[in-house]
Every structure is written in C-alpha cells, then in structure tokens.
Amino acid sequence: MADFDLGLVWFRRDLRVADHAALYHALTRCRRVLCAFVFDREILAPLPKNDRRVPFIHASAVELDQALRDAGGSLIVRHGAPLEEIPSLARECGAQAVFANRDYEPSAKARDVAVAERLAGAGVAFFTFKDQTIFDHDNVLTGAGKPYTVFTPYKRNWLATLTPDTLKPYASEDALSALAKPPSRVKHVIPSLDALGFSARHAPALPAGTSGALSLFDDFRDRMSDYQRTRDFPAVKGPSYLGVHLRHGTISIRALARSAHDAQRHGNRGAETWLSELVWRDFYFSVLHHFPQVGVPGDHRAFKPEYDRIKWETGDAADAHFAAWCEGRTGYPLVDAAMRQINQSGYMHNRLRMVVASFLTKDLGIDWRRGEAYFETLLNDFELSSNNGGWQWAASSGCDAQPYFRIFNPVTQSEKFDPKGKFIRHYVPEVAALSDKDIHAPWRARPDALAAAKIALGADYPLPIVDHETARKTTLARYDVVKGARNER
Numbered sequence: 001m002a003d004f005d006l007g008l009v010w011f012r013r014d015l016r017v018a019d020h021a022a023l024y025h026a027l028t029r030c031r032r033v034l035c036a037f038v039f040d041r042e043i044l045a046p047l048p049k050n051d052r053r054v055p056f057i058h059a060s061a062v063e064l065d066q067a068l069r070d071a072g073g074s075l076i077v078r079h080g081a082p083l084e085e086i087p088s089l090a091r092e093c094g095a096q097a098v099f100a101n102r103d104y105e106p107s108a109k110a111r112d113v114a115v116a117e118r119l120a121g122a123g124v125a126f127f128t129f130k131d132q133t134i135f136d137h138d139n140v141l142t143g144a145g146k147p148y149t150v151f152t153p154y155k156r157n158w159l160a161t162l163t164p165d166t167l168k169p170y171a172s173e174d175a176l177s178a179l180a181k182p183p184s185r186v187k188h189v190i191p192s193l194d195a196l197g198f199s200a201r202h203a204p205a206l207p208a209g210t211s212g213a214l215s216l217f218d219d220f221r222d223r224m225s226d227y228q229r230t231r232d233f234p235a236v237k238g239p240s241y242l243g244v245h246l247r248h249g250t251i252s253i254r255a256l257a258r259s260a261h262d263a264q265r266h267g268n269r270g271a272e273t274w275l276s277e278l279v280w281r282d283f284y285f286s287v288l289h290h291f292p293q294v295g296v297p298g299d300h301r302a303f304k305p306e307y308d309r310i311k312w313e314t315g316d317a318a319d320a321h322f323a324a325w326c327e328g329r330t331g332y333p334l335v336d337a338a339m340r341q342i343n344q345s346g347y348m349h350n351r352l353r354m355v356v357a358s359f360l361t362k363d364l365g366i367d368w369r370r371g372e373a374y375f376e377t378l379l380n381d382f383e384l385s386s387n388n389g390g391w392q393w394a395a396s397s398g399c400d401a402q403p404y405f406r407i408f409n410p411v412t413q414s415e416k417f418d419p420k421g422k423f424i425r426h427y428v429p430e431v432a433a434l435s436d437k438d439i440h441a442p443w444r445a446r447p448d449a450l451a452a453a454k455i456a457l458g459a460d461y462p463l464p465i466v467d468h469e470t471a472r473k474t475t476l477a478r479y480d481v482v483k484g485a486r487n488e489r
C-alpha cells in the first residue's frame, strides 16, 4: 500500500526522468505523482536577457515535460518564488508530500529549510534525497570523523567506500505508471522564454536535455580512454563537455561514474583519470558544506584565513587590467584566447581556467573573488563549489591548493599546451599569421616577422599589459604576508 495518495516531485537541478532518486522514491511511495519546476524569479531577475543558461534550462524543461507526458504525466512550471510556489502548488493539488533531490549551495539549503517549514505548517511532508553527488558530505570522512581538506586521501577513501550499490541506478523510468496529470484548474503550460524575460535568439551552444547529455556522453565514451593524454590540450577534443549537464542534472552522475568505474576496473587509465575528476566534484561539494565560509553570498572567504591578509591591487589601473583580462586583450595570446572562449561560448577548457585564474591573481595581482564572480556570470557549467575551489586553488588560498610560489608562466603554458597555436589562432585571429614559435609571445617576434604577419603591436594586438617576470616578483612579495602569518601560528 502507498504511503501517500498524492506526491509532488519538485525538480530543480535534476532535469531528467531516468535514474532520479526523488522521482523514484515518490513513484514507489505515492499512489499518484505530480511533477513541478519553478523558474526562480529572484535568480533570474539579475541575469542579462542573453544569458545562455536560461535557454538551456528552458529547453531541458520542455524535453522533460515531453518525457513525462509520454508516460501520462506532465511538468507544472511556475515562474516565481519557490517558497510561495511549492507550498501553494501542494495545497492546490492536494499533495501530502513533496519529494526533491538535495541541493548543496548555501542559498539553496536556506531555501529548502524555509520551504520545509512552510510545508510542515500545512501538514505536508518534505523529503530530500542524495542525487547530485555520489557521496553526501558525511559519507566520506577521516578516521577522526573530520572532513578531508586534502584531495588524495579523500579520493582514496571515496574509492574504498564505493560499493556496487552506491552506483546502482534508481529505476525511476520503470515506475512511471504512477505519474498523474494535475487537476484542470492547475495551470501547467510552460512559459515561453520571452515570457520569462529572455531571448530565444541565444539558444544553447550545447544540445540541451537528456538527449543532449546522452549524445555528448556517447561521443565521449569512445574517447574516455584517451582522456589522460588529451585533456590538457584546449585545441583537442579531449574532455567530455558534460559540465553543464551535470550542473542541471540532465544526466545522472551515477551513470557517468559507473561507466568510468567499470572501465577503470578493466585497466582503462583514461577512465581512471576521468573518474578522479568526478571525485574532485564531490570533494568540492564536501568542502563547501563543511567550510561554508568560502561561499557565503557576497562574502566569500579564503579557505586558509591568512590569505585574506593579502593586499590585492585596486584602483583605476587594476580596474583597467581587470577589464583587459575580461575582454581578452592582455597581450598574452593564450590568456586572451581563453577569455574570448568563455565570452563567446560560456565554456572554458579546464587547463585554461587554471591559466587565466593564475594570470589574474598572480600576474595582475587582482583578488580571485573578482575572477570567480566573472566566471559565475558566464560559465554554462557554473557550480559554486567547483568554481570557488578552482579559483582558490589557483590563488593558493584554497584547501589542497597550488603552493603560492608556484606561478604559471603564461608563455610556457601556451608553448606546452597549445604548441602549434591552433587554439590561439581560432580565438585571436589578429595573431594567426605568426609562426608556431612566435604566436605564444608576439612581442618577442622579430620586427620582420611581425611585418610579414601584418601585425603592428599596440595597434592590431596589445603589447603585454604586464611583464611576467616583474609580476612574479611582485606576487612573491605580496604573498609574504601569508608566510608571516603562518610563522606566527
């Protein structure tokens, strides 16, 4: 016998039908199940009209609605405040329980506490489930029951904790017969993008929905064994490009980890490395949960508090440097190509995220929080935990971060990871005619080589806005305050 007559599944960042924890639990515990999604007015309001993520989410919601309709249900979509919409929908439909997958961002956790209270006040139960990660934050702890702050032992324990059950799919798609249609008085037409205040002209560069995720994964599966060899070269199709799908849950993390884990057990080194990246994702979720000070809205703190003593560059010159960095005109072609990639597509290759983050913090001396915030506005796969983790890794203030004295040389990185300048040529056509050798540092090219490539530095393409060697020394001095702070302890 069912526990509830009517349950409501609240979809958030889990826009799929297959292997969905909350949907599975609702379908197996309720006689009838309705499904809902809320476009959060407060989140959407500050976004620019041409934000790429909203069309992606919209298209994914449309696809999810179709999948639910095919099985006898539908997706009720609202545009408003979840704190109002979910309890009122539960009331309108007569649901006795709401089911959702856990969300780990501080603002989402606060929202869920408020929604749970409001529902409880109305006598409606609220159940949440682990779905977004392989392990919840308290599943992988040190022997002393503390959270890990170093990745390698975390990963070792993560792998040791894994059992076949951990990666087992929830058979939600096999239990859809309990899906129901909302009562006719409940409006359930998906608002158009225009009605939400966004432009359909900025369709997602990546195919949306579960169909989009599966086509990317099909394409990647064959390349997984090469991942370890190819993943650092931005001109090569090495990574999976699945980040945006993991962000919005159009594919199950369990399915991806299972595939990598199986391949790894058969000696596939590429799969082993890729699985490690999925573990990094869990690791940063755990860090954000246990050390929420790193992601307090509007006040992100350094994981290592002494790093908040660093005096970052401010003022007009720093603002001008920041603008040049954002717009891809620093005079360092690999940095500029990377920034143009994120500006044009909402994606940036992982190696380049490390390079540009290091350049901003350690060549320009600008606070990592400004770069973190810039990425947040643009990344299709923006994830507070990983973005914060990545930025603090590069700035050396994070847990298990790059030591502060390790400073990427943007020219050497370019020569090593884009040796033929293929990636640079794509995004920085101004320097495309330079040789494979000169393209990494145009200011070092001989005048006749520049003339042959028809480049007047300072006019056609900027001279470097800082000298790396000088900046390196300034950074080491800037970070001295950290050494001092550590010695005091």
Ligand SMILES: Cc1cc2nc3c(=O)[nH]c(=O)nc-3n(C[C@H](O)[C@H](O)[C@H](O)COP(=O)(O)OP(=O)(O)OC[C@H]3O[C@@H](n4cnc5c(N)ncnc54)[C@H](O)[C@@H]3O)c2cc1C
Binding pocket: 231, 239, 240, 241, 242, 243, 244, 246, 277, 278, 280, 281, 284, 348, 349, 350, 351, 353, 354, 357, 375, 379, 381, 382, 383, 384, 386, 387, 388, 389, 390, 391, 394
């Ligand atoms: C400064 C900086 C900012 C970053 N911001 C984000 C972010 O906002 N969102 C985000 O998902 N990742 C972020 N990353 C991590 C990484 O760059 C992206 O996950 C990856 O580039 C996404 O591309 P992909 O899906 O093709 O990755 P793949 O290489 O195919 O990896 C598969 C998945 O593993 C996870 N993953 C891979 N690398 C990492 C990592 N270093 N840390 C955590 N998870 C990882 C992601 O979910 C990724 O989609 C950031 C890294 C840095 C250095």
